[in-house]
Structures are given as C-alpha cells and as structure tokens.
Amino acid sequence: MVLSRRIVLTGPGIAWIVALLVIPCLLILGNSFFERGVYGGIDYIFTLENYARAADPLYAAVFWNSAQVAGITTLISLLVGYPAAYCIAQMNPRRQLACLILVMLPLWSNYLIRTYAWMVMLNNEGLINRVLIGAGLIDAPLPLLYNDFAIIIGLTYGYMPFMILALFSSISKLGPDLREASTDLGASAFTTFRRVTLPLTLPGIAAGSVFVFVLSVGNFVTPDLLGGGKRTMLGNLIYDQFLTARDWPFGSAIAAIVVFIMMALLTAQAIIVNRRSREDGEAGQ
Amino acid sequence: MSALLEVAGVSKSFGPVKAVDNIDLTIGANEFFALLGPSGCGKTTLLRMIAGFEMPDQGRIILAGQDITGVKANKRPINLMFQSYALFPHMTVAGNVAYGLEMEGMRGAELDRRVAEALDLVQLSPLAKRKPAQLSGGQKQRVALARALVKRPQLLLLDEPLGALDKKLREQMQIELKRLQQETGIAFLVVTHDQEEALTMADRIALLKAGRVAQLDAPRALYERPSSRFVADFIGQMNFLAGEVTAAGLEIPGLGCFGAVNLADHAIGTRAELAIRPERVELLDGAVSGAIAAHVSGLAYLGQDLILHLSIAGRAQPLVARVPAANPLSTRLRQGLDLWCRWPAEHSLVLSE
Amino acid sequence: MMFRAMTIRRWLSAHLALVYVFLYAPILVLVALSFNKAGLPTVWTGFSVEWYGKLLANQKILSAVGNSLFIAAVATAISVVIGTLLAMGLEERRPRVATEALISAPMIIPDIVMAISLLSFYSLIKLTLGAHSVILSHTAFMISFVCVVVRTRFKHFDRSIIEASIDLGASEITTFRRVTLPVIAPGVIAAALLGFTLSFDEFIIAYFTAGPSSSSITFPMQIYAMIRFGVTPDVNAVATIVLLVSFFLIFLSQRLTREEPAQGAKP
Numbered sequence: 041m042v043l044s045r046r047i048v049l050t051g052p053g054i055a056w057i058v059a060l061l062v063i064p065c066l067l068i069l070g071n072s073f074f075e076r077g078v079y080g081g082i083d084y085i086f087t088l089e090n091y092a093r094a095a096d097p098l099y100a101a102v103f104w105n106s107a108q109v110a111g112i113t114t115l116i117s118l119l120v121g122y123p124a125a126y127c128i129a130q131m132n133p134r135r136q137l138a139c140l141i142l143v144m145l146p147l148w149s150n151y152l153i154r155t156y157a158w159m160v161m162l163n164n165e166g167l168i169n170r171v172l173i174g175a176g177l178i179d180a181p182l183p184l185l186y187n188d189f190a191i192i193i194g195l196t197y198g199y200m201p202f203m204i205l206a207l208f209s210s211i212s213k214l215g216p217d218l219r220e221a222s223t224d225l226g227a228s229a230f231t232t233f234r235r236v237t238l239p240l241t242l243p244g245i246a247a248g249s250v251f252v253f254v255l256s257v258g259n260f261v262t263p264d265l266l267g268g269g270k271r272t273m274l275g276n277l278i279y280d281q282f283l284t285a286r287d288w289p290f291g292s293a294i295a296a297i298v299v300f301i302m303m304a305l306l307t308a309q310a311i312i313v314n315r316r317s318r319e320d321g322e323a324g325q
Numbered sequence: 326m327s328a329l330l331e332v333a334g335v336s337k338s339f340g341p342v343k344a345v346d347n348i349d350l351t352i353g354a355n356e357f358f359a360l361l362g363p364s365g366c367g368k369t370t371l372l373r374m375i376a377g378f379e380m381p382d383q384g385r386i387i388l389a390g391q392d393i394t395g396v397k398a399n400k401r402p403i404n405l406m407f408q409s410y411a412l413f414p415h416m417t418v419a420g421n422v423a424y425g426l427e428m429e430g431m432r433g434a435e436l437d438r439r440v441a442e443a444l445d446l447v448q449l450s451p452l453a454k455r456k457p458a459q460l461s462g463g464q465k466q467r468v469a470l471a472r473a474l475v476k477r478p479q480l481l482l483l484d485e486p487l488g489a490l491d492k493k494l495r496e497q498m499q500i501e502l503k504r505l506q507q508e509t510g511i512a513f514l515v516v517t518h519d520q521e522e523a524l525t526m527a528d529r530i531a532l533l534k535a536g537r538v539a540q541l542d543a544p545r546a547l548y549e550r551p552s553s554r555f556v557a558d559f560i561g562q563m564n565f566l567a568g569e570v571t572a573a574g575l576e577i578p579g580l581g582c583f584g585a586v587n588l589a590d591h592a593i594g595t596r597a598e599l600a601i602r603p604e605r606v607e608l609l610d611g612a613v614s615g616a617i618a619a620h621v622s623g624l625a626y627l628g629q630d631l632i633l634h635l636s637i638a639g640r641a642q643p644l645v646a647r648v649p650a651a652n653p654l655s656t657r658l659r660q661g662l663d664l665w666c667r668w669p670a671e672h673s674l675v676l677s678e
Numbered sequence: 679m680m681f682r683a684m685t686i687r688r689w690l691s692a693h694l695a696l697v698y699v700f701l702y703a704p705i706l707v708l709v710a711l712s713f714n715k716a717g718l719p720t721v722w723t724g725f726s727v728e729w730y731g732k733l734l735a736n737q738k739i740l741s742a743v744g745n746s747l748f749i750a751a752v753a754t755a756i757s758v759v760i761g762t763l764l765a766m767g768l769e770e771r772r773p774r775v776a777t778e779a780l781i782s783a784p785m786i787i788p789d790i791v792m793a794i795s796l797l798s799f800y801s802l803i804k805l806t807l808g809a810h811s812v813i814l815s816h817t818a819f820m821i822s823f824v825c826v827v828v829r830t831r832f833k834h835f836d837r838s839i840i841e842a843s844i845d846l847g848a849s850e851i852t853t854f855r856r857v858t859l860p861v862i863a864p865g866v867i868a869a870a871l872l873g874f875t876l877s878f879d880e881f882i883i884a885y886f887t888a889g890p891s892s893s894s895i896t897f898p899m900q901i902y903a904m905i906r907f908g909v910t911p912d913v914n915a916v917a918t919i920v921l922l923v924s925f926f927l928i929f930l931s932q933r934l935t936r937e938e939p940a941q942g943a944k945p
C-alpha cells in the first residue's frame with residue numbers, strides 16, 4: 041500500500057529522467073567505442089581509436105587550452121569572490137539578503153544576452169576602449185575582443201556569482217566566535233584568517249572552484265562569441281564534431297572524457313567536504 | 326463506570342523493537358485518563374493506534390462496544406489534538422475549526438453556529454479571522470483544541486498538549502483542560518511525559534514502561550502507594566534504603582529495623598527496599614528513640630521548601646529531606662549542622678524490584 | 679587594533695562595490711544603448727525608442743518568441759505535474775542516495791553533453807526533430823529543478839497537518855486538494871516560473887535538438903543567430919526587453935516563495 045503509493049508518485053519522474061538523461065548518456069558512452077560511418081553515421085564496430093585520437097597533440101592542445109582558461113577563470117573568481125563573500129558574510133541579515141540577491145540577479149537573465157553585453161563592452165568602439173582613449177592612456181583601441189582574455193572575462197562574469205554563493209554559505213556558517221577567540225588568544229587579523237577562517241572555509245572553496253571549473257570547461261557559447269572561435273575549447277570541439285565534422289563517435293568520446301573529469305572533480309570535492317565534516321564531528325564530541 | 330474504550334491485548338512492534346507489548350486498558354465515559362511515561366515507553370504508539378494512524382499487530386480496540394481495530398482514522402468518532410497542533414497554515418482560525426464539520430457535509434448556518442460555539446468554548450471568538458501564523462503558542466493550542474472538540478468526538482486524544490507552552494501558561498491550561506473536559510463531558514485521553522501534568526489533570530493514570538503498564542491508578546494512589554521501585558522513582562522523589570524483610574519490619578544494616586504499611590505483602594527473608602518520600606522525613610534537634618544521627622551535607626532553598634541532603638554514617642547515598650520554609654527549624658538549618666531524623670512507619674513502603 | 683579592523687572592513691566594502699560594478703556595468707550599458715538614436719550600436723548620440731519599433735516589425739523575432747513561449751508553456755506544464763509528484767514522493771520517506779544523485783544529475787551535467795546525448799538518442803529511436811523534441815529535452819532537466827523548488831517548500835511543511843486532516847474525517851484526495859496543495863502552492867508556482875524561465879532562456883540543448891523546421895527556432899536561437907555577426911542596435915533592444923522580463927519574473931517568484939509574514943504574533 042505504502043510502496044505502491046510511493047511508486048505512483050515518484051515513478052513517472054524517475055522514469056522520465058532515466059529515459060531522457062541516463063539512457064542518452066549511456067548511449068554517448070557506447071557510441072564513443074564505435075567507428076564513424078562513411079556518411080557521418082555510426083558503424084557498430086568496436087574501436088578504441090576515438091580515445092587514442094583524443095591524445096593526439098592537436099586535440100591534447102584543446103584540452104590543455106580549456107583547462108588553462110577554466111583554471112584562470114576559477115582562480116580569478118576565487119580571488120575576487122572570496123573578499124566579496126567575506127564582506128557580505130559580515131553584514132546584518134537584512135543587508136546580507138539584499139547583497140546576495142544583487143549577486144544572483146544577473147544569473148537569472150539570459151546567458152546569451154549577458155555574453156552579448158561583453159561584446160558591447162569590449163568592442164573596438166566599446167565603452168572600455170572609449171574611456172581609455174578619452175583619458176589619453178592609449179591612442180588606438182586595444183584588441184579586447186575575440187581572444188582568451190575576452191573568454192576569461194565572459195566566463196568569470198557568468199560564473200563568479202556561483203563562487204560567491206558557495207563561499208558565502210561556507211563563511212557565514214563560521215560566525216564571529218572563532219575569529220574573536222583567535223584574536224583573544226593573541227593572533228593578528230592575518231594569522232586569524234590564515235589559521236582559522238581559511239581552513240574552515242575550505243569546503244566552500246572546493247565547492248565553488250569545482251563548480252566554476254566544470255561549468256567553464258563545458259561552455260561553448262562564450263568561446264564561440266567572445267573568443268571569435270580562434271582557439272577552440274572542449275565545448276566547441278564537441279559542437280564541431282556533432283554539427284560540422286559529423287564525427288559523432290569522436291565527439292562522444294570527448295564528451296565522455298569531459299564528464300569523467302567532471303565526476304572526478306566532484307568526487308574529490310565531496311571527499312574534502314566529508315573529511316572536513318567528519319573532523320568537525322569528532323572535535324565536537 | 327461504563328467502559329467507553331477498551332484496549333484488549335494490543336501489541337505493536339517496529340522491526341525488532343516492541344513498542345507496545347500486550348496492553349489492556351479500559352477508559353470510562355466522561356473520564357480524564359492519562360498515559361504517562363518516559364520517552365520511548367510506547368505511549369505515543371498506543372495513542373496513534375487508538376487514533377487509527379497505526380495498526381496493532383495483535384489485539385483489538387473497542388469503542389462503545391464496537392470493534393474499531395480495522396476502521397480508518399477518518400471514519401473513527403475519535404479526534405486527536407496533535408503535539409505540534411498541526412493547524413492548517415492557509416486557513417483562518419474559523420476555517421480550521423470548520424474543516425472537520427465540513428467533512429461531515431455540514432454547511433451554512435448550522436456550521437457557523439457550531440464553529441462560533443466551539444470558539445466561544447475556548448474563548449477565541451475575537452480571533453476567528455486570524456491565520457495561525459498570527460497567533461501565540463497558547464492561542465494555537467486553543468484552536469487545535471476547538472478544532473478537535475467541535476466534532477463532538479466520543480473520545481478526544483491529546484498528544485503532549487502542553488509540551489510547547491511555557492511554565493505559567495502550562496499551569497493555567499491544566500486547569501482549563503480539566504474545565505473543558507467536565508463541561509463537554511467528552512472522555513479525554515492525554516499522553517504526557519510530565520508527571521505533574523498527569524497528576525493535576527487525570528482521574529486515572531496508566532504509567533507505561535517499555536511498552537507495558539507499570540501501574541494503573543488514581544493520582545493519589547500512584548503517588549502514595551507506588552507498586553514498584555520504577556513507579557516510585559518516576560513519580561516524584563523517593564529515598565530508597567535496601568534491607569531484608571523480617572517479621573518486625575525491614576532490617577536495614579547499620580540503621581535498624583523499620584516498620585512499613587505494606588510489610589505484610591512481602592515474604593520474610595526477601596531482599597527489599599524501604600521507600601520514604603522526602604517530605605515525610607522529620608528533622609529533630611535532639612536524639613529520641615528511633616531517630617538517626619545525620620549531618621547536613623547540602624542545602625537548597627526553593628522558596629516555599631528547603632531541600633536537604635543528609636549524610637548518615639556508613640552510607641554513600643545521602644538521605645533527601647524536604648522541609649517547608651515555614652517550619653521553625655528551617656531558619657537554623659545550614660550546611661554542616663548535625664541533627665537527627667526519623668520517618669513514620671505509616672508513610673513508609675516496602676518495595677521490591 | 680580597532681583602527682586596523684575598520685580599515686580592513688572599508689577595503690572589503692570598496693572591493694564588494696567594484697564587484698557589483700563588474701556585474702552590472704555591462705547590463706546598464708546595454709540597456710542605455712538600446713535607447714540610442716543613431717545607427718551606431720556603441721556610441722551615444724541621443725535618446726530614441728526607434729529600435730523597439732523596428733523590433734515589433736521583425737517577423738523572425740516575433741515568431742521565435744512565439745515558438746519559445748509555446749515550448750516553455752508545454753514543457754512547464756509537464757514538468758510541474760511530474761516534478762511535484764516526485765517531490766511529494768521523495769518527501770514522504772527519506773530517499774536513497776542513488777535516487778538523490780539521479781535527480782540532481784540533470785542540474786550538473788554540462789548542457790553540451792546533454793545536448794549531444796539527446797540528439798544521439800533521438801536519432802537512434804528515429805524521432806523526427808521539431809518543437810516536440812525540444813519540449814521533451816527541456817523537461818529532462820526542468821523536472822529536477824521543479825522537484826528541488828517544491829521540496830524546499832515541503833521542508834517547512836508540518837507533516838502532521840495531513841494526519842490532522844484525515845483525523846478530522848477527510849479522505850486522502852480531499853486532504854491533497856484542501857490541505858497539501860494549497861500549502862505547497864507557492865512553491866509549485868515558483869517552480870513553474872523557474873521552469874518557464876529556464877526553458878525560455880535555454881539555448882544549447884534547443885539548438886541541437888530543434889531540427890531544421892522553422893517552427894522550432896526558439897528565441898535564444900534567433901538571438902544567437904543575430905549576435906554571431908556582432909553588435910547591432912536592434913539586439914540591444916531585444917536584450918533590454920529580455921532583461922526586464924526576466925527581472926520581473928524573479929521579483930514575482932521571490933514574492934511568492936517568501937515566508938508568510940507572522941505579524942501580530944505574540945510569544
């Protein structure tokens with residue numbers, strides 16, 4: 041009776057997700073081990089060729105470039121986001137809420153439009169170049185758009201709010217007591233930060249970093265629009281294999297590798313969080 | 326007293342845990358009955374079986390002569406006042422109270438009249454249009470009460486009805502509940518872990534321990550004639566002195582032989598304990614025959630009473646005494662004072678495990 | 679010491695202010711430029727609403743908006759029903775870790791991976807692509823989001839009110855209609871708003887699973903086609919409208935999910 045009621049409630053949802061997410065993802069994994077057909081289809085002959093090809097210097101460079109761009113984006117988001125999150129965490133609840141809503145608000149508007157806004161900003165006639173020329177700092181417009189710099193700006197703009205939210209939830213859990221205790225015991229503000237605040241907010245740093253990194257690596261809109269398609273990233277590589285080169289098995293292999301890396305990172309992050317909470321649990325006894 | 330509810334041989338297990346173990350109880354019409362016990366004693370499970378939210382593994386539940394064991398909760402003429410009050414947050418006070426009557430198909434003027442009557446009964450008429458979020462804890466409790474009472478159930482179940490209220494309000498509501506029970510003539514079954522609550526309100530109390538009834542009695546009998554060490558210890562405070570039953574009384578090593586009211590119930594030669602309530606311990610200035618020399622090792626002032634810890638030579642546990650602050654001796658009491666104490670045999674009990 | 683603390687705080691506040699400038703400057707510049715008079719998309723020459731007028735005459739944009747509204751509405755209807763049932767089922771008893779992972783999976787898998795896997799799946803089962811395949815694809819992730827939002831509502835939900843309703847004589851169906859649904863309604867509406875916004879804004883998955891038909895060109899696909907060629911004044915106007923509409927929707931869903939005020943409550 042209870043069991044059947046539960047199945048009636050959860051059955052459709054679970055079946056839906058299995059059919060439209062689990063099975064398609066397994067299909068991608070399966071396809072990555074087959075050969076490409078003559079006319080862009082799939083020949084069901086087992087091969088490891090697609091994975092071997094991914095190691096080819098040409099594609100390895102794409103992996104490396106993506107990792108670099110995503111890594112720099114993550115680092116900037118962390119360095120800029122941490123003080124911001126820390127500042128918000130010190131406020132009273134009312135201001136805190138207002139500041140957090142201000143951080144999240146841009147996330148709710150269309151990603152394409154937000155990316156487009158940076159095309160407007162970084163353009164040769166864009167605001168930044170105009171201000172710099174107007175101030176007499178430069179004579180000719182700087183090439184701000186269609187390069188890695190623009191991609192990193194775009195990705196940071198898109199994903200730093202997630203970093204701030206993850207850091208905030210970690211920092212705000214801390215409360216002032218521990219910091220005050222550390223100060224009371226004679227530590228300077230910097231030492232308190234290094235020995236108390238930073239280690240205790242490590243789970244937030246891990247969560248925010250993994251999130252930003254994963255989202256950045258898989259992105260294809262930002263490199264396409266702000267990078268001008270000059271240096272391909274993983275998202276663009278998958279896109280090309282599916283819609284341009286029509287090599288689905290190879291595209292699937294790249295996607296499988298991306299998901300695998302992503303899962304490894306998420307697992308590492310979960311381990312950090314778990315270990316931390318276990319240690320905290322022991323300390324509490 | 327005619328039986329309204331009969332619980333016959335009811336058992337219920339959750340996995341390996343036997344929550345309710347073969348309980349028999351009878352509750353009379355118009356009775357205020359309390360199920361008392363520490364958490365995990367099975368009182369809530371028993372209540373939920375009577376309400377119809379749990380099915381007993383064994384036994385039957387009979388209401389007014391009819392077996393309702395298999396009847397669903399929404400078809401039983403029994404209502405429950407939830408510990409959390411469980412008020413519908415999206416309905417007004419009046420809407421909450423009307424809900425149960427609407428389920429009976431009642432509409433219009435009759436419905437309005439009954440709702441107004443119920444709100445009147447709990448003195449909440451001015452707040453009829455409020456939402457639960459706009460009420461205080463005590464007001465919510467009254468709404469929950471009105472909502473359950475308005476259906477005129479044959480039996481009203483109350484799950485820890487005063488648990489969420491502060492001390493002052495709790496005392497006030499104890500008297501209020503008692504009044505409502507007498508005015509409505511509905512049988513009340515209260516589940517509580519608070520012995521004071523049970524003692525003040527109930528006509529009879531069933532004290533539960535590990536799924537079984539430890540003792541079922543009127544409050545006074547439960548307090549003055551507990552049937553076991555568990556009951557004596559759970560209800561109020563009690564001093565225990567271990568000894569051996571003899572023909573003359575309980576022989577306590579190092580203290581002597583003491584009489585007790587129920588000595589005859591125990592076989593000579595068995596091990597037992599003498600139980601004395603702290604307020605029955607008398608303090609004396611000088612030695613009289615039968616008095617024991619003691620030393621005040623601890624003292625706490627409680628306003629109307631003083632609590633004394635009396636150490637007696639050769640005993641690890643101090644004897645606890647409770648003295649009214651009005652007692653002329655009390656002003657002279659202080660830590661370290663040597664005095665004598667004794668207790669009357671007619672207020673002593675012999676208890677075995 | 680006090681002085682140090684104050685300076686640090688001031689620096690932090692200044693930093694936070696700069697972060698907000700970074701977050702909002704591009705949006706504000708975009709909105710300002712959408713009211714620009716002359717043809718140039720980035721140089722201010724005077725106030726005008728001509729680009730909005732031209733927008734209303736742009737058949738391609740209008741039909742893309744229509745397509746997106748249709749797709750988002752149908753996908754929202756499906757996801758809200760299935761997602762709410764799922765949330766109810768999961769909140770009845772603590773679900774297994776595997777179930778939780780399954781439900782959060784659509785929210786963490788990169789869009790591009792979801793897009794290609796759905797494309798591969800539809801091609802395998804020989805499903806013709808079109809508006810219906812976009813709807814199907816969108817429900818795949820929307821159900822998870824709906825479920826999460828509705829479940830947060832259940833977290834504040836005192837389950838004993840369901841038992842109270844049954845105790846007062848209501849059947850299970852009456853209890854759902856008169857107690858459960860009204861109490862979780864704000865959560866369900868907020869979930870519907872979120873789902874609708876997600877579907878309306880979604881680009882990558884739609885782009886891969888829409889197929890060649892013009893009835894499945896969504897609004898984001900149309901925007902993408904326009905902005906690929908660079909910065910143009912009419913896109914500025916489109917962007918401004920999209921921004922305003924999304925901010926209005928957030929405002930609406932915020933108001934709905936906010937806890938009911940406990941005014942007049944006395945301890």
